[in-house]
Amino acid sequence: MMKRSHDEPHGSGTKKLRGAHQPDHDRKHSTPQQGSRNERGRQDLPRKEIDSKAVSHQLPPSSSAKADAPAYTPFTVTKNLPDLPEIYDPKLANSPFVHKSFGYDRTSTTTDLSYERLEFLGDAYLELFASRLIFHHFPALPAGAQSQVRELLVKNETLSEYARLYSFETRVKVADMEHMLRDAKDRGNKGLNKILGDVFEAYIAAIVLSDPEQGFVRAEAWLTALWAPKLIEAAASQKFSNPSLALQTPEGSDPRATYSPTGKADLQRKIQAYDAKLTYSPYKDSVELKGDQLGQNRHFIAVYLTGYGYENKLLGKGEGKNKVEAGNWAAVEAMNGECKGIVEECGKKLAEMKEKKRQEKEARELAVSSNGK
Structure with missing residues (x-):
């Protein structure tokens, strides 16, 4: 911190207002290099020219060679753990x-x-x-x-x-x-x-x-x-x-390995009716992960069907970081796993019931229309 001179009056500060006692003609002819005042009296600081090229030469020299950054190109991903790149130096x-x-x-x-x-x-x-x-x-x-x-x-x-x-x-x-x-x-x-x-x-x-x-x-x-x-x-x-x-499912891949965030909703649309229901519940206790995954949990959810002649029928199981994800995996398993045939059979029955109801509704509407005539 700059100390105040002993010759300066206490409280006077270290700077004097430029031009406070300057004659009017001197202030009038001040140049931008000297600084000037705008209409409100604010001091306009002189503009400083900067030579960027000259300044860049003042940087310390590079201590190592710099690598070129090429344009982005796709890379081939190896099947196993990729080899550790060698450090040449x-x-x-x-x-x-x-x-x-x-x-x-x-x-x-x-x-x-x-x-x-x-x-x-x-x-x-x-x-x-x-x-x-x-x-x-x-x-x-x-x-x-x-x-x-x-x-x-x-x-x-x-x-x-x-x-x-x-x-x-x-x-x-x-x-x-x-x-x-x-x-x-x-x-x-x-x-x-x-x-x-x-x-x-x-x-x-x-x-x-x-x-x-x-x-x-x-x-x-x-x-x-x-x-x-x-x-x-x-x-x-x-x-x-x-x-x-989202990723596209590769052709020929196992659909059970592809997660669907709408799995539960999709299964419900396929087979759930007024006299049939789907129940999602844990089939074993959740666990807290250890090591690098400390603080994360693993949940285990199964989906059961009651209806279409089945009572609490297990359709699929799933695991996930939360109950929602585990439930969606269970639904994916139900639609693509061992019970896929049951789901398709129930879906076919549901479609037949909906078609029957539609036909009955059309018949009633036609009857009402005929009686009106």
Whole structure:
């Protein structure tokens, strides 16, 4: 803070009003470079010319080669877990797994890279790759829903899940790993998940940095293959309740494997009549999931039919993250599983009853019309 001069009167401040005692002719001829006043007396500050090109040269030089970002292209998704991309630069090979507490020179700013430094860059690449994937494959999805899907792909739980698939937890080097693991266990794996998520992001950055020409493409292809099953699962379960995320059922696939958010309503339209009803109830207690899915539940719902000569007939069972989803899965099973024949038989009877009623109604209307004549 600037201190006031001892020569200044107390309370006078450090600045004087420009032009307060300036003659009128001086203020009248002031130039824009000197500053001028508008009609209300506000001081117009002089406009400053900025040479962007010159300023850009003042930036510190890049510490590594920058990878080119190519146009988005579709990638082939492997059937099994995709191979872990190689980090070509030996100096970066171990950096994604090492915490700065593990023997790094903390005074160094460029030579020693910990996963904390790499995670900063990897996080940005991760967001970009996820955004490109969603933008190009689900173009009709609204922006808000796109953000929800992206969050599913980049959250710590997802990244730590992938890190474990490649056994990253066995390669992490932290000064007090045992204490960290105990703390993570007490916090329901959240502490360890955060570390594994950071390590995963750091690995992405190392892939790109170690291969300026193809690193971007290789990292994006790898993540696309990893993300594809999770995207398919989200789309199939209508997790975000948006038809724009819906997938087409591949020809020849098992219809029981395709989730329908209107399953219960569809089954009801098929067979429920005034003298027949469908009942949905748990066939076993819900369970709370553990590990990476801590805090989530699994519900088990079955659908039963009473009517058409059946009494509390089990048609199908389903599982889901809530009762609604589990009920829809049960309805999908009923319409496409072992009891498909019963559902179709009942649906045929219902259609015959509706047709009979329609004919009877037409006959009554015709009789009334004939009597009126």
